[in-house]
Amino acid sequence: xxxxxxxxxGASIERHRxxxxxxxxxxxxxxxxxxxxxxxxxxxxAQALNLSRAEVHGVVTFYHHFRTTPPPALRVxxxxxxxxxxxGAEALTRHVAAKLGCEMHGRSADGRIGLEPVxxxxxxxxxxxxxxxxxxxxxxxxxxxxxxxAAATRATGR
Amino acid sequence: xxxxxTVYVPCDSAALAVGADxxxxxxxxxxxxxxxxxxxxxxxxxxxxxxxxxxxxxxxxGRHAFGPVDVADVGALFxxxxxxxxxxxxxxxxxxxxxxxEHPYLKRQQRLTFARAxxxxxxxxxxxxxxEGYQGLARAATMTPEEIVAEVTxxxxxxxxxxxxxxxxxWQTAQRATAATKYVVCNADExxxxxxxxxxxxxxxPFVLIEGMTIAGIATGATMGYIYVRSEYPHAVRALxxxxxxxxxxxxxxxxxxxxxxxxxxxxxxxxxxxVCGEETALLESLEGKRGVVRAKPxxxxxxxLFGKPTVINNVxxxxxxxxxxARGAAFYRDFGVGRSRGTLTVQLAGNVRHxxxxxxxxxxxxxxxxxxxxxxxxxxxxxxxxxxxxxxGAYLPPAQWDVPLDYEAYAAVGAVLGHGSIxxxxxxxxxxxxxxxxxxxxxxxxxxKCTPCRIGAVRGVEVxxxxxxxxxxxxxxxxxxxxxxxxxxxxxxxxxxxxxxPVMSALNHFPEDFNTEGKTDVPGHRASPHPHRAA
Numbered sequence: 001x002x003x004x005x006x007x008x009x010g011a012s013i014e015r016h017r018x019x020x021x022x023x024x025x026x027x028x029x030x031x032x033x034x035x036x037x038x039x040x041x042x043x044x045x046a047q048a049l050n051l052s053r054a055e056v057h058g059v060v061t062f063y064h065h066f067r068t069t070p071p072p073a074l075r076v077x078x079x080x081x082x083x084x085x086x087x088g089a090e091a092l093t094r095h096v097a098a099k100l101g102c103e104m105h106g107r108s109a110d111g112r113i114g115l116e117p118v119x120x121x122x123x124x125x126x127x128x129x130x131x132x133x134x135x136x137x138x139x140x141x142x143x144x145x146x147x148x149x150a151a152a153t154r155a156t157g158r
Numbered sequence: 159x160x161x162x163x164t165v166y167v168p169c170d171s172a173a174l175a176v177g178a179d180x181x182x183x184x185x186x187x188x189x190x191x192x193x194x195x196x197x198x199x200x201x202x203x204x205x206x207x208x209x210x211x212x213x214x215x216x217x218x219x220g221r222h223a224f225g226p227v228d229v230a231d232v233g234a235l236f237x238x239x240x241x242x243x244x245x246x247x248x249x250x251x252x253x254x255x256x257x258x259x260e261h262p263y264l265k266r267q268q269r270l271t272f273a274r275a276x277x278x279x280x281x282x283x284x285x286x287x288x289x290e291g292y293q294g295l296a297r298a299a300t301m302t303p304e305e306i307v308a309e310v311t312x313x314x315x316x317x318x319x320x321x322x323x324x325x326x327x328x329w330q331t332a333q334r335a336t337a338a339t340k341y342v343v344c345n346a347d348e349x350x351x352x353x354x355x356x357x358x359x360x361x362x363x364p365f366v367l368i369e370g371m372t373i374a375g376i377a378t379g380a381t382m383g384y385i386y387v388r389s390e391y392p393h394a395v396r397a398l399x400x401x402x403x404x405x406x407x408x409x410x411x412x413x414x415x416x417x418x419x420x421x422x423x424x425x426x427x428x429x430x431x432x433x434v435c436g437e438e439t440a441l442l443e444s445l446e447g448k449r450g451v452v453r454a455k456p457x458x459x460x461x462x463x464l465f466g467k468p469t470v471i472n473n474v475x476x477x478x479x480x481x482x483x484x485a486r487g488a489a490f491y492r493d494f495g496v497g498r499s500r501g502t503l504t505v506q507l508a509g510n511v512r513h514x515x516x517x518x519x520x521x522x523x524x525x526x527x528x529x530x531x532x533x534x535x536x537x538x539x540x541x542x543x544x545x546x547x548x549x550x551x552g553a554y555l556p557p558a559q560w561d562v563p564l565d566y567e568a569y570a571a572v573g574a575v576l577g578h579g580s581i582x583x584x585x586x587x588x589x590x591x592x593x594x595x596x597x598x599x600x601x602x603x604x605x606x607x608k609c610t611p612c613r614i615g616a617v618r619g620v621e622v623x624x625x626x627x628x629x630x631x632x633x634x635x636x637x638x639x640x641x642x643x644x645x646x647x648x649x650x651x652x653x654x655x656x657x658x659x660x661p662v663m664s665a666l667n668h669f670p671e672d673f674n675t676e677g678k679t680d681v682p683g684h685r686a687s688p689h690p691h692r693a694a
Binding site: 059 | 550
């Protein structure tokens, strides 16, 4: 694992260090490969981009998208924005939370499924919406969520 | 049937999110099993989202539509004669919607910016060119930069992202700035709940945005453009990247674009889940690789924008409207609309509504027409109570205000905004105090933190609303909330803090009964309920 992190971070730095405004694309690429941005590598990123470690830390923590811990195998993001609220997102969220046995920002007991809020997936005419590992799903009923979750769980080889 | 029939299954996320990929596979498999020759094209979406997945079949008299089609419907459709649209059994199928061009939801629209959405294959440049694509650039290539800017100014086009600033004036400022490097930036950080026009356009017709940005580049002297897309739109990012590659390979990006003698290239950059980055100066900071903190203006981005260089920054719909303005001429475009709101408005009808979707129509239509006639009322079948227009920072309008024509000035006159044109309908179960609290909480979570009225005001706003709902010292707390909103409105650096008072005050003014007006203390069900909170 450690070697993987070394390689992924180092290679991404090389690709983006001279790109104008390259920090966000760099962080995106690292997160895409590793699932998160390793906090102990921020110093190296900062040095390569001629920034202070504080600046890089500031960027990583400003944006909701970046995470500094490994993600769960399945990320369930339930939209909490107005349009989905108007179509019962709250009840859907309660169902999802009960199904996974965790609260918002928590994880299922086995740690494999994480529940997060998201604020708009752009599917507002088909609310309520959610995404599972970034794949959007709309007009989600509790029953449909159960089917989607079962399919996604199978697909991740659980 | 000898020749293969063309069948269209959309690849827009709105269709994918309700199973379009599985459906395309099922149609293909069923056709093979039956030995029926057909060719599946993955088109964009028409924006009739309640009908997605909307399958279309090419017939001699145009395209025939079926929707919403589930995988489970495929066998029965083929048994009824699919894909032959003229098979008697098929026309009588309950999912048959007839000729799509005749569909009243589409037929009553004036599709200018979204003319190709749902018609073409968004990955096909030849398809784009065959449908009037790149005619705007062809004309622009024969004009001087000043003439292009004059044409855009004359069209009356105003920024469709929400601020409604005249596009031509913005371009002129950037054009007249002297600098070796200039940029065009597309704001595709469509974070407003209720909005999906940018997403639909990028996924269903990405080339029109590329063409619009290219014209902006040659008009202002910019040689590089960036499209900043929110990370919640991975399909849009992929569609744009594919289209940019195709355009570059065909000579529409890079050196001497489209024979104009000028250079222009594009890059897609992804946001990272920050709502405030939809504000143009925060977006520029983010593009520079920094925290999305709002900049004070002046200097205007048109003079000192990205990396300190003159920058034209426009919304997706604005830039995507430029090609038709150039192709058909300013007069054609400005003939649509009313007053100072010229051209078409892209309405996004969403929330608790039966027929939600994209409606491009001339300015001047009313909410009542949109929600009742087009939308068919609420999805729940209950009475509609409020519509929030213009995103999370837009006002809630009660049905009594639904006859105000949708144009920028008429809306401003009633203390509301058109914003990006989104309409989110709520039925009579909506708790307006809770929605007001949500608006403040959202602002507290998403504030960039630079200015005090927004950073602190939103936090205090949540606390004050909680006290009002709990019935503690209510009259004074309401006065305090009004005072606080006034401070945020007048003292914030950008629209985040400056407009959060719109939903809050409109909820309070139009629906005072939800704010515990009886002054009861700790009424069950009216207590401030904990909202799923977002981690910082």
